[in-house]
Amino acid sequence: MSARQDRRDMTQFDFEQDLVIPAHAGVLEEPYWKTLLDNLRMATQSIYVSFAFRRTDTSVGDLIVMSSAEDKYSSELNGRYLDTLERQSPLPYKNLKPGRVYSLDEILDPENAVHRAYRDYLSARSLNYIRGVRVVEPSGGYGWLSLNRRDGDFTPEVRPLLERLVPHLGSALRTLAALEQERRRSDVATFAIRRLNFGWLTLDAQMRVVEIAPEAQEILRERLGPAAAEPGQRLILRARSRNALKNVLDEFSDRTSTGARVIHILDEPWLDMMVVPISVPTVLRGKTAVAMAYVHGGRSGSDDQYRQLMELFSLSGNEARLALALSKGRTLAEAAAELNIATETARFYSKRVYAKSGTRGQADLVRLILTSVIALA
DSSP, X not given: OOHXXXXXXXXXXXXXXXXXXXXXXXXXXXXTTHHHHHHHHHHTTOSEEEEEEEETTSOGGGOEEEXXXXXXXXXXXXXXXXXXXXXXXXXXXXXXXXXXXXXXXHHOOTTOHHHHHHHHHHHTTTOOEEEEEEEEOTTSEEEEEEEEESSSOOOTTHHHHHHHHHHHHHHHHHHHHHHHHHHHHHHHHHHHHHHTTEEEEEEOTTSBEEEEOHHHHHHHHHHHOTTTTOBTSBOOOOHHHHHHHHHHHHHHHHTSOOSOEEEEEEETTEEEEEEEEEEEEEEETTEEEEEEEEEEEOOOOOHHHHHHHHHHHTOOHHHHHHHHHHHTTOOHHHHHHHHTOOHHHHHHHHHHHHHHHTOSSHHXXXXXXXXXXXXXX
């Protein structure tokens, strides 16, 4: 940013374009609200502008601070002033009236020794004049927007400017809270999808990948090769499953089939795909997706699965490993060979597994394991 741009004042700013739009769009910026804070600093001729926010159910350590500063003040203010924002500051941020713009004189009591010491602390960092306003959002979060000047107090126009801006910033804070909530939910769902070894992708009528989730790409690359599932390219499958998928996509394109179809891709490592038509075609990268495909691959047992089987059913280590092998469809002889034990020993272990787990045989054991939390391990 040039020095000429940095010297703009309020008369050269458009409220809607330079402040309102950046306030709402700022939740998508990295860092949050960078454009808004830069514009607000220049419009009010501040040396430093910050927006500190957090949810009321979080600790002080979870405070998020966004700021804009003249270069020579940035390091000092971020390193010292903000570090004490709620630890040393006597300002009752949570008790201030939302939407009201305060000066430092309206908050600090000159008869209070702690308040006087805090004013000296700020003055030593060139924060001689401050305007602050509390911003809240309905789910319980709140923020504190602070403007700081070194030489000369703020002009009278700054107070109504902030009062007009606060509702927009509160709305944006609410949007951010909603986005973070959805992000947390997405993280939980992604965890389950990964642990269950699921993934999704969309395909056009020519079997080209339109869009693919990272989980699906990882599964397909691991089993079919590094170039098996590249966006914009045809899905690389073996002849039998490729022909089966092509027939399904043809039916979806012609509208002759509207139900979900299942295609077996590989035996070892096991890989299946469920394909469903997309009722409203979506266009991405110039291609129209006609089907959503869900892939599910088998995976080797993890230490977590062994441990959870042992904890849930009081199994020994060998019993847990046999139970996991049987749950993958291995015969008793195959499981014994995989675990390097005699078939008779495996038979003895299996009886103990069925007794401890309360199952009546291998099919019942498979159902129990696949429908329990062990599938997430």
